Amino acid sequence: xxxxxxxxxxxxxxxxxxxxPWIEGWRSFRKNKVSLVGAxxxxxxxxxALVGPWIAPQGINEQDLAKRLLAPSxxxxxxxxxxxxxxxxxxxxxxxxxxxxxxxxxxxxIVVGSFLGIIAGYYGxxxxxxxxxxxxxxxxxxxxxxxxxxxxxxxxxxxxxxIAIAIINIPNFGRLIRSKVLSVKEEEYIVAAKAIGMHxxxxxxxHILPNSMTPIIVQGTLAIATAIIEAAALGFLGLGxxxxxxxxxxxxxxxxxxxxxxxxxxxxxxxxxxLTVLGFNLMGDGLRDALDPKMKS
Amino acid sequence: MSNVLLKVNGLxxxxxxxxxxxxxxxxxxxxxxxxxxxxxxxxxxxxxxESGCGKSTTGRLLMRLLEPTDxxxxxxGKMISELSNSEMRKARxxxxxxxxxxxxxxxxxxxxxxxxxxxxxxxxxxxxxERKKKVLELLEIVGLNEYHAKRYPHQFxxxxxxxxxxxxxxxxxPRLIIADEPVSALDVSIQAQVLxxxxxxxxxxxxxxxxxxxxxxxxRHISNRVGVMYLGRMVELTASEDLYAEPLHPYTQxxxxxxxxxxxxxxxxxxxxxxxxxxxxxxxSGCAFHTRCPFKxxxxxxxxxxxxxxxxxxxxxxxxxEAIQH
Numbered sequence: 001x002x003x004x005x006x007x008x009x010x011x012x013x014x015x016x017x018x019x020x021p022w023i024e025g026w027r028s029f030r031k032n033k034v035s036l037v038g039a040x041x042x043x044x045x046x047x048x049a050l051v052g053p054w055i056a057p058q059g060i061n062e063q064d065l066a067k068r069l070l071a072p073s074x075x076x077x078x079x080x081x082x083x084x085x086x087x088x089x090x091x092x093x094x095x096x097x098x099x100x101x102x103x104x105x106x107x108x109x110i111v112v113g114s115f116l117g118i119i120a121g122y123y124g125x126x127x128x129x130x131x132x133x134x135x136x137x138x139x140x141x142x143x144x145x146x147x148x149x150x151x152x153x154x155x156x157x158x159x160x161x162x163i164a165i166a167i168i169n170i171p172n173f174g175r176l177i178r179s180k181v182l183s184v185k186e187e188e189y190i191v192a193a194k195a196i197g198m199h200x201x202x203x204x205x206x207h208i209l210p211n212s213m214t215p216i217i218v219q220g221t222l223a224i225a226t227a228i229i230e231a232a233a234l235g236f237l238g239l240g241x242x243x244x245x246x247x248x249x250x251x252x253x254x255x256x257x258x259x260x261x262x263x264x265x266x267x268x269x270x271x272x273x274x275l276t277v278l279g280f281n282l283m284g285d286g287l288r289d290a291l292d293p294k295m296k297s
Numbered sequence: 298m299s300n301v302l303l304k305v306n307g308l309x310x311x312x313x314x315x316x317x318x319x320x321x322x323x324x325x326x327x328x329x330x331x332x333x334x335x336x337x338x339x340x341x342x343x344x345x346x347e348s349g350c351g352k353s354t355t356g357r358l359l360m361r362l363l364e365p366t367d368x369x370x371x372x373x374g375k376m377i378s379e380l381s382n383s384e385m386r387k388a389r390x391x392x393x394x395x396x397x398x399x400x401x402x403x404x405x406x407x408x409x410x411x412x413x414x415x416x417x418x419x420x421x422x423x424x425x426x427e428r429k430k431k432v433l434e435l436l437e438i439v440g441l442n443e444y445h446a447k448r449y450p451h452q453f454x455x456x457x458x459x460x461x462x463x464x465x466x467x468x469x470x471p472r473l474i475i476a477d478e479p480v481s482a483l484d485v486s487i488q489a490q491v492l493x494x495x496x497x498x499x500x501x502x503x504x505x506x507x508x509x510x511x512x513x514x515x516x517r518h519i520s521n522r523v524g525v526m527y528l529g530r531m532v533e534l535t536a537s538e539d540l541y542a543e544p545l546h547p548y549t550q551x552x553x554x555x556x557x558x559x560x561x562x563x564x565x566x567x568x569x570x571x572x573x574x575x576x577x578x579x580x581x582s583g584c585a586f587h588t589r590c591p592f593k594x595x596x597x598x599x600x601x602x603x604x605x606x607x608x609x610x611x612x613x614x615x616x617x618x619e620a621i622q623h
Contacts, residue, residue, distance in 0.1 A: 188401035195360055196416045196465070197389035210406045 028290040035286020041279030048095040056089035060246045069262040079264035081255065087265065090246035091272050097247045098276060101162050101231040101240075102224040108166035110220055113173030118204055118212070120174070121181030132178070135171035143168040144233060151239045158231075158247065161240035165227050176219055180212040187211075214291045221284035225277040232273050248273050302473060302505050303336040303359070308368035310354055314578060326578045328354045330529040332368075333604065336473070341499065341506040343520030343537070345513060345552075347574060351529040352509045353397075356477045359507070360392055361385050372473065390420050393466035397478035399458035403450040409436075409461055410446035416468040435464040439494060456487035463494065467502070475507045480515060492519055513556050517541055525549050528585040529577055531604055535611040545613040547590050584616065592617060 029035060048055075057077075064084035072079045078087035120131035138146065150164035184190065185208060193203050232249025234240035241247030243254070248269045255265035309332075311325035329351040336342045344352045357363045359370060361377065370378040372392065380388055393416075396402035403412055413432045417423055423431065433443050439460040450458060459479060466474055476495070480488040496519060498504060510516050516523055517537055524534040525546065533546040544550045551568040570589045575581050581588050587597035596616050607618040 188396050188398055189404045191357075191362060192394070192396055192402045192462075192465070193404075193415075194362055195389060195394040196419055196469075197386040198415075198419050199383075199386060202419065207404055211404070 025287075025291045029286050032286045032289060035282050035289075038279045038282025038284075038286060041275055042283055045095045045099060045276050045279065048092050049099045050096075052092045052096050056086075056092045058086040058089040060090050060093045061085065061244050062089075069258060069265070071262070072264055078268045079262065081251075081265050082258060082262075087251075087268050090251060091248070091268055093246045094248045094251065094269070094272065095276075097158065097241060097245060098228050098231060098273070101158065101165065102228040102276075102280075105162045105165040105227045105231075106169065106220050106223045108163075109169035109223070110173050110216060112166070113170040114177045114209070114212075114216065116170070117174035117177035118181050118209060121178040122185055122200075122204055122208065128178070131174070135174050138168070138171045139175075144230065147230060147234060148237070148239060151234060156239045156242065158235075158241040158245060161231055161234045164234070165230050168230075169223055169227065172223070173216060173219065176215050177212050180215055181208055184208050184211045218284055218288040218291060221280055221287055225280035225284070228273065228276055228280070300338045301335050302338040302373055303507075304369075304371040305335070305359070306333050306369045306371075308332045308355065308358060308370065309366045310351075310358055310363060311366045324578050327529050327580060328577060329358060329365075330580075332526075332529075332531045334524055334531060334534055336505060336507060338472075338505055339499075339503055340521040341508055341519055343508045343510065343516035343523040344526060345510060345516050345523060346526035347511060349574065349577065350526040351577075352511075352526050353477050355526070356394070356475045356507065356509050359475055360389065360394055362394075387420070390416075390469045391471050392473045392475065393469065393471040395459075395462050395466050395474060395476040395479045398482050399455050399462055400450075400482070402462055403458060405450055407449075408446065409441075409448055409450070409453075412450075412461065413446070413465055413468055416465060420469055422469065431468065435467055438467070438498070439464045454487075455483050456490060459483060459487075459491050460494065463491075463498070467498070470502075471504070473505045473507070475509070477509045478511070479508075481510065481512065488515065495519065513552065525552070528575060528580055530585055530614065532586065532615070533613045534604065535613075539608075539611050545607065545611065545618060546586075546615050547592050547617075548586050584614070 062085060064080075066084065067076075067080050068082050068084040070076055070080040070084075076086050076088065078091065081087055081090070116131050116135075120128040141149075146168045147161070147164040150167055151160050154160040154163065190203060190207060193207050198207075231240055231247070232252065235247045235249030236253040238250075238253065241250045243250065251269040252266055252273075255262075255269070258265050308329055309327075310329040311327050313322045314324045314326060315321065316323045332351075332355060334342070344355065346352045354363065358365045359377075361370075361380075365378055368378065369376060372388070375388070377385070377388060403409075407415075410429075410432055413435060414428050417428045417431065422428070432446060436443060436445055441457065441460060441464070445453075445457075450461070453461065459482075462479075479495070480491050483491060492515065495506070499506060506519070508516060508519055520537045522535065523537050523540045524531050525540070525548065526532065527548050533540065533544065533549045540549065541553065544553050547568075548570070551570045554568045568591065570591070572589045575585065575588055581598070583596070583598040583600055584590070584602050587593050590597065594616055600616070602614045602616050604612050604614040605618075606612045
């Protein structure tokens with residue numbers, strides 16, 4: 001059915017690069033210097049996490065009791081701890097632990113939270129009622145208390161700390177995506193999708209989900225920062241990583257006895273936590289501005 | 298005329314009004330109330346009315362994007378109003394829709410190629426290569442270019458987007474197209490282009506249109522027959538020339554007398570209807586128009602007038618006219 005329809009064609013096909021929303025988002029993210037610094041910090045720690053074992057000056061568990069609690073020097077840049085282990089090496093390895101917990105706990109809660117949120121938002125009525133009330137109940141607990149309860153049930157370990165952090169973040173993501181779905185599902189292109197004859201699963205996951213993802217990506221980046229702090233807090237309380245895992249929060253906890261005579265044992269793990277969290281927060285703010293201009297205000 | 302393609306009988310849509318703690322139903326908004334009409338194959342049926350009269354709701358009911366409260370919809374001999382959800386999804390291949398707002402009806406995250414290909418994927422039509430070919434073919438037909446397939450909706454103007462919307466509606470070779478205010482959001486010059494496109498497509502592809510609009514001029518231009526709706530009811534239904542030459546229902550007469558005429562010296566008697574359109578949640582008894590009608594009789598506030606043929610091919614729901622005897 002090739003037809004000659006009397007309509008003026010576009011003039012000369014002036015070609016511009018077809019830019020999807022993601023590419024445009026990156027272009028505007030690039031302009032924000034502060035968040036580029038944040039992204040730089042994040043990339044630096046990701047790099048440490050990936051190549052840590054090859055660049056760390058010492059193994060994480062190499063003890064030398066003759067060299068315990070040494071101040072930073074040219075041999076041990078960040079000093080040594082109470083077992084004579086090199087703190088720099090442990091911090092480099094710790095990046096792997098903290099980022100792993102941060103990323104995976106957030107991904108886990110995004111997957112579960114988005115699934116529940118999208119169903120609650122799209123189907124509404126009693127489905128929404130049940131899911132939203134569960135979220136409300138979970139949010140009624142202080143998050144770290146809930147995490148402690150979860151770890152208490154599962155037993156203290158790094159993996160269980162990850163699961164606990166994932167669980168406490170589920171309602172945040174769930175509510176976020178539910179509210180976004182409520183507005184997206186009224187859009188005309190969703191009605192159009194139904195009119196085409198699509199079934200619900202395709203509408204939900206190919207049309208509503210991608211259009212609801214922006215706040216999730218922003219919130220996700222910020223949540224990694226919180227998750228790292230929460231993992232450190234659980235480690236500090238002895239409920240997360242167990243000795244001798246070089247987890248930053250655990251290192252802080254072990255070092256607190258030496259705060260006065262060997263402050264470097266606490267300062268450097270603390271700085272590592274602070275820098276990573278700062279990096280993720282700066283990056284998250286930049287992402288928010290770039291991807292969701294309406295949220296700026 | 299030719300065969301009846303779509304037959305609507307007693308279509309109703311009541312939206313419940315719920316209130317209070319217990320969500321008890323306190324009333325209904327009668328968005329569409331007992332509407333019946335037929336659409337013949339190959340024609341364009343225009344539906345006009347002011348905003349809130351239920352014309353868009355009628356369009357969505359026909360596609361079962363909204364579930365009718367009551368009534369029967371028969372498409373090509375099939376009772377659409379009785380299909381299960383999955384059967385209805387398949388039936389939508391033959392009935393497609395063009396939407397009012399070309400800025401909102403295209404998914405901003407999908408490229409044009411993907412938007413156009415999707416109806417084929419959903420209905421399992423063709424393989425990847427055939428689908429691609431069909432996408433390019435339709436882009437060509439609606440007056441766009443091949444390279445547009447890689448672009449995203451925000452890179453197009455309103456008129457171009459509406460053509461993309463039209464192309465999407467045509468992907469599955471539908472027989473009936475419900476156009477819900479397809480040109481209301483466009484500039485007047487672009488409106489003409491899109492209307493001409495719709496007309497030439499109709500001729501080439503033997504399409505049947507239901508054209509919903511509040512713009513009397515546009516409807517006159519494109520429709521063979523026109524139905525006028527007021528407060529959820531069809532008050533007049535007749536051939537386009539008839540309606541514009543000799544409107545029978547007082548509401549239609551008032552509507553037509555409000556159309557501006559491009560002649561400053563032209564003087565005519567304008568019928569000005571007073572008062573506001575009544576609430577659809579509490580419509581007047583009897584004829585819904587009796588509160589504003591200049592020719593009101595006693596019977597008008599008591600008995601709901603039926604839509605009946607008063608002249609050959611000309612139906613009106615008004616107590617001022619008597620049905621012709623066949």
